[in-house]
Amino acid sequence: MPIIQGFSRLAREITGNKRDTSNSHSDTTTYNSSIRPDYSSGLAGVNLELDLKLSTWLVSSICAVLFVVLAMRAFHLFTAYTRQIHSMQSSSLEQNYWTYDRTWWLPWLKREFIYAPLGNKRHNREWQLSQAVNYGTLPGRAHTILLTLYVLSNIVYCTLLPYGKQEAAKTIAELRGRAGVLAVVNMIPLVLLAGRNNPLIKLLRISFDNFNLFHRWIGRIVILESIVHVCAWYANYSARHGVDKSLNSFSGNIFLTSGLVAVLGMIFLLFQSLSALRHAFYETFLHGHQIMAFVVLGGVYIHLDVEKLPALPYMNMVVGGWIVERILRLVWILWLNIGYKRRETTKVIIEALPGEACRVTFQLPRHTIIRPGSHVYAYLPKFSWWMSHPFSVAWTNPESEPPTGPLVADRDENSEGSSLLNKETLDHAIVEEGLVSAALKSPNYLEREADYSSLITKRKIPPTSLSLICAARTGMTRKIYEAAMQAPARTIFTSGFIEGAYAGHDNLASYGTVVMFAGGAGITHHLVQIRHLLACAHARTVATRKIVLVWSVRDLEALSWVAPWMDEILKMPGRREMLTMHLFVTKARGPADYVSPSRSIELKGARCQPGVILDKVLRRAPSEGGRVGACFVSVCGPGALADEVRKAVRERIWVGALEMNEESFTW
Ligand SMILES: Cc1cc2nc3c(=O)[nH]c(=O)nc-3n(C[C@H](O)[C@H](O)[C@H](O)COP(=O)(O)OP(=O)(O)OC[C@H]3O[C@@H](n4cnc5c(N)ncnc54)[C@H](O)[C@@H]3O)c2cc1C
Numbered sequence: 001m002p003i004i005q006g007f008s009r010l011a012r013e014i015t016g017n018k019r020d021t022s023n024s025h026s027d028t029t030t031y032n033s034s035i036r037p038d039y040s041s042g043l044a045g046v047n048l049e050l051d052l053k054l055s056t057w058l059v060s061s062i063c064a065v066l067f068v069v070l071a072m073r074a075f076h077l078f079t080a081y082t083r084q085i086h087s088m089q090s091s092s093l094e095q096n097y098w099t100y101d102r103t104w105w106l107p108w109l110k111r112e113f114i115y116a117p118l119g120n121k122r123h124n125r126e127w128q129l130s131q132a133v134n135y136g137t138l139p140g141r142a143h144t145i146l147l148t149l150y151v152l153s154n155i156v157y158c159t160l161l162p163y164g165k166q167e168a169a170k171t172i173a174e175l176r177g178r179a180g181v182l183a184v185v186n187m188i189p190l191v192l193l194a195g196r197n198n199p200l201i202k203l204l205r206i207s208f209d210n211f212n213l214f215h216r217w218i219g220r221i222v223i224l225e226s227i228v229h230v231c232a233w234y235a236n237y238s239a240r241h242g243v244d245k246s247l248n249s250f251s252g253n254i255f256l257t258s259g260l261v262a263v264l265g266m267i268f269l270l271f272q273s274l275s276a277l278r279h280a281f282y283e284t285f286l287h288g289h290q291i292m293a294f295v296v297l298g299g300v301y302i303h304l305d306v307e308k309l310p311a312l313p314y315m316n317m318v319v320g321g322w323i324v325e326r327i328l329r330l331v332w333i334l335w336l337n338i339g340y341k342r343r344e345t346t347k348v349i350i351e352a353l354p355g356e357a358c359r360v361t362f363q364l365p366r367h368t369i370i371r372p373g374s375h376v377y378a379y380l381p382k383f384s385w386w387m388s389h390p391f392s393v394a395w396t397n398p399e400s401e402p403p404t405g406p407l408v409a410d411r412d413e414n415s416e417g418s419s420l421l422n423k424e425t426l427d428h429a430i431v432e433e434g435l436v437s438a439a440l441k442s443p444n445y446l447e448r449e450a451d452y453s454s455l456i457t458k459r460k461i462p463p464t465s466l467s468l469i470c471a472a473r474t475g476m477t478r479k480i481y482e483a484a485m486q487a488p489a490r491t492i493f494t495s496g497f498i499e500g501a502y503a504g505h506d507n508l509a510s511y512g513t514v515v516m517f518a519g520g521a522g523i524t525h526h527l528v529q530i531r532h533l534l535a536c537a538h539a540r541t542v543a544t545r546k547i548v549l550v551w552s553v554r555d556l557e558a559l560s561w562v563a564p565w566m567d568e569i570l571k572m573p574g575r576r577e578m579l580t581m582h583l584f585v586t587k588a589r590g591p592a593d594y595v596s597p598s599r600s601i602e603l604k605g606a607r608c609q610p611g612v613i614l615d616k617v618l619r620r621a622p623s624e625g626g627r628v629g630a631c632f633v634s635v636c637g638p639g640a641l642a643d644e645v646r647k648a649v650r651e652r653i654w655v656g657a658l659e660m661n662e663e664s665f666t667w
């Protein structure tokens, strides 16, 4: 209110009306209306032509940035494709050409812009006051530059007014129109970027996490512009009609009431989505956010529709986009989870695992392809009603993987997998718990792959089965863990749905070397990627010749989360030559050091140092077990680990052609 009153006073002063309008508003009304046009309603004083021009500039600047990113992505994909075609049948040495970036500017751009945190190192490590209060993360350098430019352009567009060249009330009316139109135009990217099905994710291969950051900032801009819009209206209205009449003007006026409801809703959203509140009560936040977003969109729509204002077409796009996205999601969920012939629905098995986690297996009634590195949204109505939670797909039946090429069924019988699993410490974690594992009972990868070929020829592809590892936090994940712990054999059979799979757009096929860092439950992002790369490498359809998996866990129990799948991976042909694993156990209760006979699996009771690992890979020749061709570094896990990996990659960006992806989760 003080801001509004300040605005009102300012307006009265500039309109020359120095009298106290709150006491004698009727006099003021007569006084003002007799000599001046009413700039407080309709389009009087609004510079529609310039508003339209600036809106076009705003949209064009967004399109220009998207075009630049698209061009960079096209260049990147073209290089990757050429590299893959050249390298997939080549030996390690023949990939030498790709070991270095051939330009000076590309590594510079990656180091200083694309992968750079805002300052030195901190990016995805959360700002925390305590373990419970999370203030969010710091945007990267590229994000900050783009966001700053975006905020500045909005400020410039809003303040581009003919100061002193016309009556002040008219200028304020122009500001009202400008801020209102820009707020509505900004709602287009706001709603588009909030959607899981935002087409830009696929087109630009940029993660939802990045778009979510822009969604949050554009949301703040929309709210500020809407507040400016209301204040500018109030300044002119109260100057002309008096304060009392201004406050009463809403009753029975659908145009004003709908606008007011929308702005109040926005202010609620602004405070409700503060990072600390959002993270502490995420599901409450999400419910409140969605309901209030619906109210806001409805309010703005009615506000524009009642007076058929020129911004209405923009609003139609916003509402249309929102409805289409919701319908697409619903149709996709129904299609995926309900079989059309026998009306089967998705079955779910939840198994409690040692180390406070669950393996959740979804048996779908249909077949769908799940790209390696994807995530799905899991719906478990018995535990969380209609809420959905994102989880990386940790494992699928191989029939649901994209084609790898013909496989030669020469399983590595001398695999070190069994030795890793039979190690005393792990025996305790895995065998003594005596858990029923659907995956353990299922036939192994190669046997299923052989079946698959025959099924394809018979056109009978089995339905998709996918598994998630859900580490128990405090909400739904804790509920399912506790329920499974109480159930017979620590296993629950229930029903549920999945939505997705989303993302999985990292194509690792063109890199001779792939280094994967995982922290805790972050291992789920990498498992299917490793299986897919090993299978493709064996079929000679990818450039990858070397995979290094670095997995840091707090205790040994966590290794049992993925033991059956790791065992399958370790038995895959070519695994010994390609895959080395470094396991770090940071809070081991006993000695945790172990090295396999071929030294391809190492277990250490220490914290992982990404720089040391990267040096081992990057600074050695292929013959000494070092890097082959171009190198891709991927990280999924706690923000602090991701920051450490980012720093290590940036410090070594000149050592060779090096690219990275961080599977982050900051929303
Ligand atoms: C792409 C992606 C993949 C993920 N993969 C895995 C995985 O493989 N294994 C794993 O253990 N965890 C994974 N997570 C994290 C997982 O989604 C959360 O741990 C889980 O949703 C927490 O649920 P909860 O109710 O127990 O959370 P709470 O304990 O209530 O909240 C903990 C935090 O989880 C997040 N969260 C809570 N509910 C939701 C929701 N409905 N949607 C989105 N985020 C939410 C919030 O940031 C919240 O602060 C992934 C997250 C993302 C974004």
Ligand SMILES: NC(=O)c1ccc[n+]([C@@H]2O[C@H](COP(=O)([O-])OP(=O)(O)OC[C@H]3O[C@@H](n4cnc5c(N)ncnc54)[C@H](OP(=O)(O)O)[C@@H]3O)[C@@H](O)[C@H]2O)c1
Binding pocket: 375, 391, 392, 471, 518, 519, 520, 521, 522, 523, 524, 525, 552, 553, 554, 584, 585, 586, 587, 607, 608, 609, 636, 637, 638, 639, 640, 641, 642, 644, 663, 664, 665
């Ligand atoms: N697709 C996705 O986006 C996706 C998928 C799965 C999981 N996740 C996210 O990944 C995170 C995993 O959390 P978690 O609780 O399972 O992991 P965690 O137990 O907190 O940490 C796992 C390991 O990482 C180590 N670590 C942390 N910071 C490090 C650093 N700076 N340098 C070296 N090692 C470090 C820890 O060592 P210390 O014990 O020494 O700290 C620990 O051994 C969650 O935030 C989850 O949401 C995301």
